[in-house]
Each structure stands twice: as structure tokens, then as C-alpha cells.
Amino acid sequence: MGDPYILMLIALAVLAIVDLVVGVSNDAVNFLNSAIGSKAISVRNIMIIASVGVFFGAISSSGMMEVARKGIFNPNMFMFQDVMYIFMAVMITDILLLDVFNSLGMPTSTTVSIVFELLGSAVVIAIIKITQSDTENLSAIWNYINYNTASEIIVGILLSVIVAFTVGAIVQYFSRVIYSFNFESRPAYINSLFGGFAITAITYFIIIKGLKGTQFYGSLKGYLEGNTLEIICISFVLWTAVSHLITKVFKLNILVLIIGIGTFSLAMAFAGNDLVNFIGVPIAALNSYEAWSISGIDPELYPMSSLAKKVPSNIWLLLLAGTIMVITLWTSSKAKSVIETGINLSRQGEGHEKFQPNTVSRLVVRFSMFMNTGINYIIPNKTQNYINNKFEKPVIKLPKSKTFEMPAFDLVRASVNLIMASVLISIATSMKLPLSTTYVTFMVAMGTSLADRAWGRESAVYRVAGVLNVIGGWFLTAILAFVAAGIVAYLISLHIAFIPILLILVTFLITKNSIAHRKKSQETKRKTHIERTELITINGVIEESADHISGVADRINKLYTNVVNDLANHDLNKLRKTDKHVEKLNDEIDELKDNVFYFIKSLDETSVQASRFYIIVLGYLQDSAQSISYISRASYKHVNNNHKNLKKVQIKDLKEINNQLSNILNNVSHVFKTRDFDDLNPLLIEKRELLKGVSVSVEKQVARIRTDETSPKNTTLYFSVLLETKDLIKALMNLLETYEEFYYSTKQVQ
Template sequence: METIYLCIVIFLFVLAVFDLIVGVSNDAVNFLQSSVGAKAASFKTVLFIAGLGVFIGAALSNGMMDIARHGIYQPQHFYFAEIMCILLAVMLTDVVLLDVFNTMGMPTSTTVSMVFELLGGTFALALIKVQGSDTLGLGDLINTDKALSVIMAIFVSVAIAFFFGMLVQWLARVVFTFNYKKKMKYSIGIFGGIAVTSIIYFMLIKGLKDSSFMTPDNKQWIQDNTVMLIGFCFIFFTILMQVLHWLKINVFKVVVLLGTFALALAFAGNDLVNFIGVPLAGYSSFIDFTTNGAGSSPDGFLMSSLLGPAKTPWYFLFGAGVIMVYALCTSKKAHNVIKTSVDLARQDEGEENFGSTPIARTLVRLSMTMSNNISKVMPEGMKRWLDTRFRKDEAILADGAAFDLVRASVNLVLAGLLIALGTSLKLPLSTTYVTFMVAMGTSLADRAWGRDSAVFRITGVLSVIGGWFITAGAAFTICFFVAMIIHFGGTFAIIALIGLAIFSLIRSQVMYKKRKAKEKGNETIKQLMQSSNNAEILELLRKHTREELVKVLAFTEENLERTVTAFLHENLRGLRRSMGSVKFEKQLIKQMKRTGTLAMCRLDNNTVLEKGLYYYQGNDFASELVYSIGRLCEPCLEHIDNNFKPLDTIQKGEFSDVTEDIIYLLQVCRHKMENNDYESFENELRKANDLNGQLSHLKREELQRIQSQAGSIKVSMVYLTMIQEAQNVVTYTINLMKVSRKFQLME
């Protein structure tokens, strides 16, 4: 029996390695977003500083894993087997759940996921224990106060971080303006002093509060002399930052890199419990059972030992630090999560990754109304003065930066202060929530959310916030059922769930690689936006346009065949799938047009006048192809959904034959466009004319059937629509090829 539980403990540590990797991938955004977004240093330098902070934070942590030992469940009422069941369910759920969020590029809270997984697993076992006991109640088994405090912290930290991020950044921008190098002769020393003092205070209160050298005496001394420490640090660092400024050293870069180190240190020191707390609780339970449980069965040995605190051996902390640094430097998914946060906070408009939602549109409309009302009562002189402080065209941005160093400094300093304040008030603020919402608040204050991008940014922010709540619900629900399955299924269920988790992780990795392969076109756009050579920009735009239009032709080919086949075979599911694909493709077309328009602005006037018309015509024909598939699919879906009579045999045969020819035409055109080879294009022109002639003939024959009342009117109506949209597909395909040839080949 001990062998089985030893294997479980070993597997918990194996899962802990994966959890450290996926957890760091998710939480890297907390301390890298500002420095990466502002290009405060090279990416390797930023990673080195963050990695140093992560390693020191992990190594100095004293390993107080109380939340995993007795924060949610009351271990004195649970047997060894039950505790191991809960802990295994938590780790299986956590690894898979965090990996899903990383794959989607959505930052979430590892603290929330662990707390609610523990709550879900404990609740499952508590229900079973309460049912079989006359003395125990749920209140005796579950510590619900911790979970409730985390839920409240979500609301509190989101609102506070966003508001103060907006307020402090507005004040900082009024002081420094976007052309900050001209406005910081003496103010930079005071700002640097406040910033570095705040960061030092943050490191002492939050980052190092549980470090091995932070004894109760040291903590008490810091608490008793806080005012003196802050005052001394402020005077010293104000003078130091002013001197550094006179020595031509960019103080904002110093603040950003120091803030990155501080947040990384705090993350590793305090969030380590989220990754290795559960395996260490399992290890401690196993040691207690094998040492003191002689003669007891796993189902009869109570785990009262978990009530006491535990010190983690240094080699566990050292190993965790090494793994976290490795994950930080190598994880592509970490870079993906950082990209989501940076894109939502960037100063320029660029390519938006999120769509528009009714809530976002309503919020933008309300904000505009409020802004207009404030503007009416504000004196004209003040409005003009404020406008001089917010001239975005004067922004000093590093090459490829999403925002400037002023905002990056405010992000890090304010996030650190709020987290330190929450810690001192014993509020369980989430590092993820605070850092993300501060970044969103500062970007709003910087007027980065213009009228053309605000609705997309708000949708993105709401999507991330929604993901946080989904994390809590999913963690609780999944872990609840996993714990139930393990409890009743025993060893067989454990093996099956482990296999399922491994399969899920492998599948997630494969899907992620496929998705990244599809996004390679974005690299072309990035190169294009960074280039200043007109000929290179035109060539890159041609390449990007080819890739996008080939995707549209592939979509048309696939969904035309699927729609027609599903309709002829009365396959409702296939038609719904096509309709869903059309809706998604419409969003991609909008994004393609927006990106292309931004790219066209990079060309010189002569090139735009010569090539611009062909480019925009190509986008329009691509849109029409997608909308034609939608107009074809919609009546077919309605017809089958209402169980109306199908097409007769003659109609099916006629349309099947012509559809095969249209799909072949689409395939040939797609290959020509993909290879940028438009030789012998006249053959496709002749084929298209023949197809349109065939379809016109089918239309005339169907009109004759209607005249003679030979069939159902409903069937005839949907059939005529199918013929018309098939003609549109042929026409728009040929027109797309014509303008693409002119855009790609003509000089």
C-alpha cells in the first residue's frame, strides 16, 4: 500500500515541475510586461534581471506552505488517503487548467486557481464524509473564509488598481508630458526618489517578508522604524537619481529594471506555494504516515500533523528556482501571454486582437458622453494647457516599443505599492490582477484608447477579467469531479486520469504549434511596420496580401463544398458548422482590412496612388466571397432546420456537378495565387465564363419549373439562391485574381 502512495508523491513532484513551467509562463506577464513593452533594455537583459529576481526570491523563501497544508481544509478531520486524493486532484487540474490559459495567451491568477482547486477537491470529499457521519458538518471540514476573501480581493484589486493606475499616470503625464526629456530637469530626482523608495519598501514588505533571514525580530524592527527607513531612502535615492540624471543616465530605465527585479523577486518568494505547496503537503503527509502510522491503514490515519507550519528544505527551493528561471527563458507561451497584455496597453492603434462587444460599445458611449459634459464646463485655457501635456505625436518611444518609459515606471512602482499596501493590510491581493489592471489604467490615462481602438481594448480587458472568474469556476468544478473519480475509482481511475492529463498537455502543445504556424503572417506585418524602405515595404505587403487572400480562397473552397454537401444530405450539423465558420471568417476579414490599411500608410504617395486601388479592390472581393458563402449557407440552414422538402434528384445532380467544377476552379486559382504565377490565367477566365453560363442555364430551367408549378416553391426559392450565390463565388474569384495580378506583378 505504501508503494502506491510513494508513487503518487513522486508523481506529485513530477506534476510540480510541469506546474512550475506553466505557472511561470502565465505569471511572467506580471513582472515583464512593463519592461518588455517599453523596451527598457534588450529582451535578454530584461530576462536576466527577471531571472535573477525569480531565483533569489525562490531561494530565500522560507517555504511557508500553510495554504496548501491547512488553508482550505481542516486536516485533523481527514484521513491520509483522503488528503492524498485531494492533493492529486488539485495538481492534475492545475497543470491542465493553467496550460489551457497559457495556450490562449490569457493571463490568469495561479493563486485563485490553487485556492479554488483545493476548495473543489475538499468539497467533494467533505460531502462524502458528511453523508457518512452524524457528528461532522461542512463547516468542520472546509475553511470557506479563505475562498471568500480571494473572491472579494478580485473585485477590490481590479477596481482599485485600475482607478489609481489611471489617476497616477495622468498626474505623471501632466508633469513630464510625452516629450519627457525636456521636462525632467529637477523633477526627475524627486520622481526617482519616490519610485526607488517605493520599490525598496515593496521588496521588504512583500518580496522578502517570508525570506529565511526575515526573523520575527527583523520584521518587528522594520515595522517600528518604517517611517525612518522610508525617509532615509527617499533622501538618499532622490540625490542619487538626480546625480545619475546629470551623468546622462536614463533614470526611468533604472526605475523600470529595478521594478522588474522587485516584482520578479516578490512573485517567486510569495507565489511559490501555488506551484510546490501541494506536492510538499503530500510529501509531508507521506512522511508522517510512514513514520507515525505503523499499524494504521491509509483510511484510518488522521492528518493532524498538517496543522503545524513546515519549513521547506533548501534543495527544494533551489531546484524550484532553477526550473522557474529555465521556464522564464525558454517558454514560448510566456511570451504569448506577455504579448496579450502589451498589445492591450500599447500607445498606437496597430492590429487589434479582440473584437467588439455590446458591453464595450456601451461603455465607450457612456465615457464619451461623460467626457463631453466635463469638457463643456472646463475653462478653455485649462483645456488648451492640458492638450499641450498630452501630445502623443511627441512621444519618445524606443524602436518597436508599445509605450514609453514614463508609463512603464508608473506601472511597476504603483503595482508594487498597491501589493505592498494590500499585504500590510492582510488583503490577499493577486499580483496578476493588480499588475494587469494598473497597466490598463495607465494606458487609458495616456489616451492610448482612441475612438478607433477603445471598443477593442475594452473587449480585451473584459475578456481577461472574465477569464479570471472562469478560472475560479473551472478550477472548483473540474477538481470536484476529479476528486470524486479518484475516490471512487481507486488506482485504475488515477492511472486513467494521469493518462488523460498527459494526453491533454501533449494535445495542447500540438495545437499551440499549429496555431503559431498559422500566425506566421503576423511576422511579415511586424517586419513591414518596422521597415522604412519603400520597396521593401511594398514587397512585404505583397507577400502578406498573398498569404491572406490564399486563406480566403481556401476558406471559400472548404465551406462551399461543406455547405452544398451538408444541404444535399440534410446534414444540419454540417450547415451550422459552416455558418459558424462564416461568422469567424468575417471577423478575420475585418482584421485583415484594418491591418492592411495601416500597412498601406507606410508606402509613399506615388505607390499608394498606383497600387492602393488594386489592394482595396482585392480586399473587397475577398469580403464578398465570404459573404456569398454566408448568403448561400443561411437559407440552406433555415430550410433543413425547418424540415422542408429536400431538392429533387434532378436538382441535386445538376448542382453537384457544377459545384465540383467551381471547387476545382477555386483550387487552381488558389495555387496560382500562392505561387504568384498568373501565366495561362486566360484558361481560368474561359472556365469561369462557362460556369456562369451553366448556372444561368440552371436558373432558367428552374424558373420554367416554377412557371409550370412542377415543384415546391420553398425548394425553388432556396435553389435559385444557391445558383445566384454560386455565380457570385465564380465572379468574385475571377475578379480577385485580376486585381491580385495587377497588385502583385505590375510595376
């Protein structure tokens, strides 16, 4: 009977490693965002500091492991077989759930996922046991679930959202009033006091509170307990003096030191608090197996009351877990995607917004503006002017080449983010509450962003939408975790053979998601963004626009051919896929138009007149994309509504047009790839001939309507495709004529 459970332990060990990888990919955002976003320290040094913090946190996480053993369910009500089924269901579900969120680049809570997975699987197994019993009814489920502790954990997690946002906003507001944006010119005593406060808070809550629950606390307990006030006062005086020395004597920026210490402390708090999410369940399974294996009792009859006892974790297992976490930090590409989301939502400047506004975000922004107007009416003008001066950002005159190298936010905000998140997480850890580090760090960052006036009129509606999306994702995590873990636990309880099937499914989905994420990352790298390290000259404008035209010509060529072929075959699925690709093309062109502001700012003084040309080119590209979009959508709608197929003669005409258009677009792509712009004139002649051909097809259809055409829907679609094809050709003609004119005029000037 032992062999299946040994195999399950091996599977759980492998799942723990995978869970560490996908979990850290998600949670790296928690302790790297502030340091990377502020660019106070090089990325390499940030990673080294974070790695050391993770190691120390792993050692101090022992006390948190109790949550997986007895925090959510009452182990004495379950047999060994039951808890093994629960633990397998939790780990399989956790890996799948976190990997999906990582692939989407969305931060979610590993704490919420593990809590609700334990809850969902335990509830299902408990219901199965109750239904098989002759003496229990459904109300007995409360005997199985540790609902008091579970409720405290869930309420604590939800409260952390409000507390973290509020505390972050308040502390950042007063920090900015004290420091302003000209923090380099602040008196030394302000830096000294701020450094003393920050490092004291970190020292007390990380070093002292973080030691509770570890093997090392016993030898220090007598010195620490009962002397809290003295320790805090001595630490404050000591660190204030050290900060003053660093600022006055060594002429170093104390905020950089705070960010370094804060990154270490937050990484340590993360590992101490969240390590239970990744290895707590497998370690609990190992403890269960050790207790059962020496009992000699059948697995379905051995009660797991031993899990209710406190069992110290193996220090070597914790260090091994810390090593895997550190390796993942350095190698995970998905971690970079999640970090980028957090930084973008809290950055000070404008730029590309990942999230689209929605009705709720618009209402929130309007309500906030209304409240702000009311507050300004009450506060005296003199006070308003004083506060506004503190929030006035200095104009930093940098070369245009440095425009996109500016940090997402400054050192003051980064310091507050790290200090407040570290303190809040450490308090929860010391109370043995698995507080969501994702919730805390994300909401602290959002609170400081709001207080720091980073969400201006240009960006507020997008940032609020982003925050709402992320918070919505957290609630979705809870629901999915509960339901999915329950389903997996039910399947495993039906037959143990479901375990290898589910493990194969996990392997397949993670591999598929990894491949898809890698492709998406490569596509992102291939995109031409305006984030440059050099000024853009006229030749640069020509190169930039030529790349865009060549790429769009290739895409339109494939999309138009696909629509014609799919329409001929009446293939709804392929038309749906083509429509998604068309939508993606339109989004990319919209993004280029959104970046026109930054493109123009990047032009050198002699090339400003080229901005008009670039804007016109983008306009024609957008017209072309909108034409193919209309053709695709009309075709999909026609087939989706089950209307009649186009007639063979109509399909024949469309295929002839497609062949001619495809040949021209291939030539356009070749010309702009090779930069052989002297061949533009022959292309214009070809396009005029094609335009005449489309007009002839329109006349033929008019004649058919007068004689044998019987389907008004076919006529509507056919005319729509032909007329939009004409618009597409005209847009391309205008584009080529504009390009030819600009190219030759530039050539003459040069």
C-alpha cells in the same frame, strides 16, 4: 498501505513540475508586460533580469506555503487519506484549468484557481465525511472549512481589483502631469526625485518586507523592526542622490533603470507570492506523508493536525522550483500569447483589436464620455489646457519602416506599472495574503492606460470589452475551479483507481492543447500582416495582393466543394464545420480591410496610386467570401431544419458546376502563385463559359418547377446556391479583369 501514497507523492511531484510550467506560462505576463511593451531594454536582458528575480523570490516564498496547509481548510478535521485526495484533486484540476486559459492566450489568476480548488475539493470531502457520520449534520461543514481565512483571502483578491486599478490610475495621472510625454526634456531634479521615490518603494517593500517569513529574517529582525521611518528616509535620500548622479554625470535615463529594477522586483514578488500556487500543495502532501509514515496508524484514521503547525520549506525544493520557472520563461510559446494579450489592451497606439465590443463596453464608454463632458464643464478652461498640454503626444518623425517598431507605451507608464504592482503585491505577501498577481498587474496596467488616455474614441470600446472579458474569465476561473476540483475529489474518493485514469486524461488534454496551440501559432506566422520593415512599392502591392488572391482561391475552392458534397450527403456535422471555416475566412479578409490604413501609410511616394487598386482587390475578395458564406449558411440551415434532400438531378448539376469552378480556381491559384499574369485572359474566357452554365441550370430548375418539382424549400435553396455562385463567379471575373488591367498598365509604365 504506504505504496499507494508513495505513488501519489510521485504523481504530485510530476504534477507540480507540469503546474509550474503551465502556471508560469500564464503568470509571465505579470512581470514581463511593462518591460517588453516599453522596449526600454532588450528582450534578452529583460529575461535575464526576470530570471534572477524569480530565483530570489523563490527563496523568500517559504512563509506563503502555510496557505496550502491550513489557509482554506482545518487540517485537524481531516484524516491523512482525506488530505491526499484533496491535494490530488487540486493539482489535477489546476493543470487542466490553467492550460486551457494559456491555450486561449487569456491571463487568469493562479491564486484564484488554487484557492477555489482547495475550497471545492475540501467542501466535497467534508460533505462525504459528514454524510458518513451519525453525529454530524450539514451545518458541521463550517468546522471543516477555515471560512474566516478563506473569506479574507477571497475579499482581499476582489478588493485588489479595485485598489490596483484606482491606485494605478491616480499615480499614472500625476506622473504624466509631472513628466508629460516629453519626459526626456524634464529637469534633472524631477528624474532624481522620481528615481528616489521609485527605488525606495521597491527597496523597502521587496527587500525588507519580502524577507519576512524566510530563514534570513531572524538575523536582521533587530535592525529592521521599529526603524521603518528611518529606513525609508535614509533610502529616499540615498536613492535620490544616486539617481541624480546617474542622470547628471553618467547621462543615463533613470526611467530605464527603474524599469530594470521594477522588472526584477515584480519577478521576485511574483515568485514569492505565487510559488505557493504551484508547489504549495505537493509540499503540503510531502509534509503530511512524513508525519503519517512514522505514526503507524491507518491513513483513514490519522488526523492531520500536524499541518496546522508552521513547517519551514526546504530551500533546495524552492530553488528547484525557481529553476523550472526560469526555464519555462525562456521556452514557453504560450507565455508569449498571454503577454501579447496584456500588451495589446494597454498599448498607446491603434492597431488590430483582439476583442469585439459588446453592449456593456458600449454603455461604459458612453457613460464615461458623458461624465467627461460634465467634468470639463466644471473645470476652468485654463486648467484644462494646462492638463491637455501635458497629455499631448509629440509627433515623432520616423521613416515609415519604423511604424510598427514603436513601443506599446512609453517609459513613464512602464515605470509606474512596475512600481505600483510591486508595492501592492509585496504588501500582501508581507501580510501572508496570497494576493492575485495577475489581478494586480493587469488592473494596474489597465488603470494606467485609462489615466494616460491610451483608450481613445477609436479603441475604447474594444479595450473595455477586452478588460471585461478578462475579468469575466477570472470569475469563470473561480466557478470552474470550485466545481471541477469538487468533482475530481468525489471521483477519487469513490475509488483510488480514478487517479491514474484522471492522470491519463490530463496528459491527453495537455498534449492535445499543445498541438492545437502550435498549429494556431504556425497559422498566425503564415498570415500576411502589414507589419513591415520596408516601404511597399508597386511591385510589393502586386506581390501582396497576388498572395491574398492565391490563398483565397484555394480556400474558396475547398469550401465550395465541401458544401456541395456535404449537401449531397445531407451531412449536418460536416456542414457545421465548413461553416466555421467560412466564418474564419471572412474574419481574415475583414482583418486585411481593417489594416488598409496602415498599408497605405506604408506605401512609398511613387506607389500611392496603387492603394486604390489594393482596396478594390480586397473588396472583390470580400464579395467572393460573402458569397461562399451565404451558400454555406443556407445549406447548413436547410439540412439543420430537416428539409428534403436535393434531387439527384440538382446534385448532378451542382457537382458539374463545382468541377468547372474547381478547375478554374486551381488555375487562378497557380497563376497568382507563379506570378504568370499573362495567362489571365484564358481564365476570363473559362469563367464566362461557367457563368453561362450556371444560367442554364437556373433555366432547367424553372422548367422543373413547371412540371414535376414539389418542394418549395428545395427550390429556394437550389436557386440561392446558383445565384450566389453567379455572384461569386462575377466577383472573381471583376477581380481578374481589375488585376489584368493594373498589371499591364504598371508594366507599360515600368
